[in-house]
Amino acid sequence: MAGRPKIFDECEAIAKATEVFREKGYDTASADELLVAMGIGKGSFYHAFKGGKQELYTRSISQFSEYFSKKISQSIAEADDKIEFLRQFFLSLAYASDCDKERGCYLGNALVQLSEKDHEIKEITAQLLRNLQVIFAETIRNAQKIGQLKSTEDPEIMGWHLSNLWNGIHVTRRMESSPEILRSIIEMNLKILE
Template structure:
């Protein structure tokens, strides 16, 4: 016997749980808050998420990362000046008042929290970061090839520099929220894209 069939859409339920995690963080999001947001009972929850809250969190981040990476990829591809798009993407982080879903700070914050949990989760977070790095690397390589970017450093290394900047901004924003300071720091780190 295969068990009771699922009577809810997992992707939608995970998306609703993501909102709870975004607002409260992993540690303070209670099981009741998650179940209420997802609109499912404990039995359905543990049938779908055998690893409990931690599995839900990991799946939430994976789903968010896939969506985030798709949005960035599509926006870059539609942009006339792809390097300028990346510059503006980063500069907008300085002015964002709160955790802006389009800037991926849920992902950035979650990666910091998750990477401290255990080795398996650390590997998962590394893979998620590699996805963002690959987007940057493809864009940089293309811009170098068509003469849009003068810097001919290895696109992989430049992309890791941007990924490191993206990580660092999310950590720094927790301590410093002055748009002027954040913008100056971002501009300094974006010099390789000039």
């Protein structure tokens, strides 16, 4: 006997759990809150997530990371001025009042809070930074080719600079909430895109 069939969409359930993790954080999100948000019972939960809350969180980070990478790639592809899109993407980080899906701070928080405690989360978040670096480097390389960007700096290093900026701003936001200070830091870092 194989047991009862799964009667819920795992991706949808993980997305709902992600909202709880984004609002509460990993440590304070209770099992009951997660189950209510996901709309499933304990039996279904442990059947789908044998590693419990930790497995759910890891899968949440992984799914959200994939969504975020696709979303930013798509947004860049649709932008007429890709360098201006990157500028606005980063500048918007200074004014984000909460954990916004489009800015990826859920992932930034995971990098800061849990990546050193959990090897699998560290790998997922490290891969996210590598993905962002590739996206940024490709955007810069293409912009250099068509004359949209004057800088002749190595696109690979510039891509790492921007992924480091994305990561660093999420860390800094935890200590400094002034949009003006954050914007000044971001603007200084974005001079490489002139």
